[in-house]
Amino acid sequence: MTLAGRRSNRAALRVSSGWATPRLTTLLHLRRARAYSVLGDTSGFTREMTKARREFERGTHQDDLPFLGFVTDHEMTGVQGTSFLVLGNPERAAQSFRAMTMDLSPSHRRNQLYYTTRLAEATYKQGDVNEAARIGMSVLPAIGQVSSGRVSRHLAQLRSNLGRPQGSTATTREFVDAYAAAAVRP
Template sequence: MGITQAQLSRLENGPPVVHLDRLAHWAKILGIPGVLLWFSLPDAWLSSSRETAGRMGVPGPDCHDHGNLVGSPATTASFEVSTKEVVTTDRRQFHALAALAGLGSLGEPGFLAMLADDSPSIGLEHVRMASSLVKELRQADAVAGANQICDVAIDVHGRLSSWAVKARYSRDVGEALQASLADLAAQTAWLTIDAGRRAAARPYLNDAIARARLADDPQIEVRALAQLALLTCDSQPTESLHCADAALRISAGWATPRLLTLLHLRRACAFAALQNRNAFEREMRKARQELERGPHESDPEFIHFVNVQEVQGLEALSFLSLDQPRRAAEALRVAIANSSPAHRRNRVYYRVRLAEATHREGDVNEAALMASDLLPEVRQLNSRRVTRHLADIRSTVGQLPRPAAPVRDFIEAFDGVAVR
C-alpha cells in the first residue's frame, strides 16, 4: 500500500478516510471489485476491477447483481452491502472485503474460475494451490470472522470436490489431492461451527475423516476427530469422548505436547458434560502437564490456538457444565487476563461466558452491565457462535418479572442493535 506500519495504525485508529483517490488506489492494490465498493472507481481501472471480479465470480462494476461471492448458482453466499451500511460501519467492513478479494485472486490468475471448468487433468501445482486455500481461509477468518467467509469455503470445497471427481490425475497426485480436500473440509467445518451453523459441520468432518483415510494422513484425521469431539460435546458427550479417544489412539507415538493438550481438553470437556468430576479433573491435569512441555517444531498449524488461555477457558466452561458458576467465573477471569491479542475472538467469547457465569451466580445486574459493555465488540466479531451466547443471556434476563435498570438498559441496547 506504500505506507508504513505507523501510518497504517493511524488509519485504523483515527477517523474514517474520505479521500476517494486514496481509497480507490488501495482498492486497486487489494484487487477489490468495484461492485463491492461504496464509491465509483475511475474508468481506467474498471477493466482491472472486472477481471478481479471475474476471478471471484462476482458481477462486474457494470452489473447490479450483488449476489454470490464465488459465482456458484447453488451457493447461498450473499454480500448485499448498501452505501449507507458501508459508510456507517467501521474498518472491519473494509478488512472483510479485502480478505475476500484475497481469496478470489489466490494463486495463479483464474484459479477459482478454473474450478468451474471441466479441466481434463490435475497436477501437483493445482494441489499446492488448493492446499494454500486452507491457510488463506484461516487468515481471512481471523480478519473477517466466520460469518463473512463460511459460504465462500462451502462453495470452494464443493467446486474442488466436483473437479476431483471429473479430472484425471496420477496416484501420487490423487493422494495429495485427497489430503488437501480433507484439510479444506475440516477448515470448512470449523467455519460452519463458528458461524452458528453446527448442523452443517458434521458432513464436512465425515468427509475430512474419509479423505484423510484415503490419503493415509493421520494428522488431518486427528484434527477432524478433535473438531467432532467439540461439535458433539454438549449434545452427545459420550460420542464426543469416543472421538477424543480415537484421536488419542491414532496420534499415539507422534502427537506433540500441544496436540495432546488439545485432546485431553476434549476428553475433559466430555467428562464434565457427563458429570464425571473425577475424570474431568484427571484429564485437566494431563492437559496442563502436556502444555508445560512447551511448543514443538512438529506442531500442526491447526493447534495454533492451544495455549494457557485455552486451557483455562475450557476448564471454566467445564465448570459451567458441572453447575459450578463461581469456579467458572474465577477461571474465566484468569483466562481473560492471560489472553493474547492474536486470539481476540476467544477473549471476547470468554468474556461473554463470564457474563453468563456471573448471571448464574445470581448477580443479574452485574451480568447485564458486562453484557452491555460487550455489545460493540461482539458485533465486530462476525461469529454467530459468540453472539448466540450473548443472545441466550438476553433471553434469560428478559424473563425477569421486574428487571432493574441495568437489565432494562441491556435489553434495549441488544434489541436496538439487532445482534445476529
C-alpha cells in the same frame, strides 16, 4: 457425548501414543476433558485437565503442526471455564473467564468478546443479575465489528435470562434495551 464419541477420543489417544507431540496430546486431553464435563463427570474432567496441563508443560516440539498454535494456556483456561459452567460451578467458571478477558491480546478480539459473554453468563448463574447485565453491556458496542455466531447465541441467551420479569432491575432493563438497539442476531 455418545459412546462412539468417547471411543473415538480414547482411540485417538491410543493411536497417537508414541508419536504425538505434547501439544497434540494436550489437545486430545482437552477434548476429553470437555466431553467428560458434558457427561457431568467431574472426576473424568479433572483427570483429563491434569493430563492436559502435564503434557502442555512439556513444551513445544519441532514436529508440532501449525494448526496446534491455538493450544495455549489461554485455550486450557477457556476449556476449563466452559466446562465448569456445564458442570454447574459458575464460581469457578467466572474465575477462568475473568482470567481470560484480562489477559488476551487485542488481536484476539473475538475470543475476548466470547469469554466476556461467558463471564456474564457465569455471573448470572451466580445470581448477580446486575453485574451480568453490566458485563453484557460491555460487549454490545463491539458486537457489530466482529462476526461470531457463538457470541451472538450466548448474548441472546443472556438477554433472554435477563429479560425475565421476575429478575427485572434498572440495570437489566438497560441491557435488554441496549441489546435490542444493537440488533444482535444469533
